Amino acid sequence: MNFSNHRALSSIVTSMVLLVATVILGSAVVMWSNGNFSISKAIATTLYTTNVNKFTEQLVIENTWFGTTPSKFVNITLYNVGSTGISVTDIKITNSTKTVDIPIIHGNILPQTTNSTKINYGWTSKIPVSIIITTAKGSVITTNVSP
16 A cells, blocks of 8 residues: 555645635635724714814804893803804703703704894802803803803
8 A cells, every 4th residue: 555645635635725724714804804994984984074064163152141021031142153054952051059951943043143042041140150052063162151
């Protein structure tokens, strides 16, 4: 019996197994890296879009005044200085003892226009309040006033 023929066959089989394993692992690495790149690209695009959109919003709290008729209220006038429309989604009024959070449904402010909002709020003289405006794009504008 001649064993030299069997050794050559086993080296061919071993080489083929190693080649197939290398191709499978190489393909897996390429698919994994493409998936990671796609996810990273999507995250970077979302972050860029979100932050650029925030920079285009230019909202100013132009005037805040307190009234008493028929009951105590706060009137807040917002001015859109920017060149794009802004959608206000929330106004929060807070002081050292209480917070009033008012979700706004139709808070669209066109460019170069003002919007005045009257909010029922039981304010107390000489106790400062913080007014926090939040937009649909996530911008936050804050001011502190005292009745």
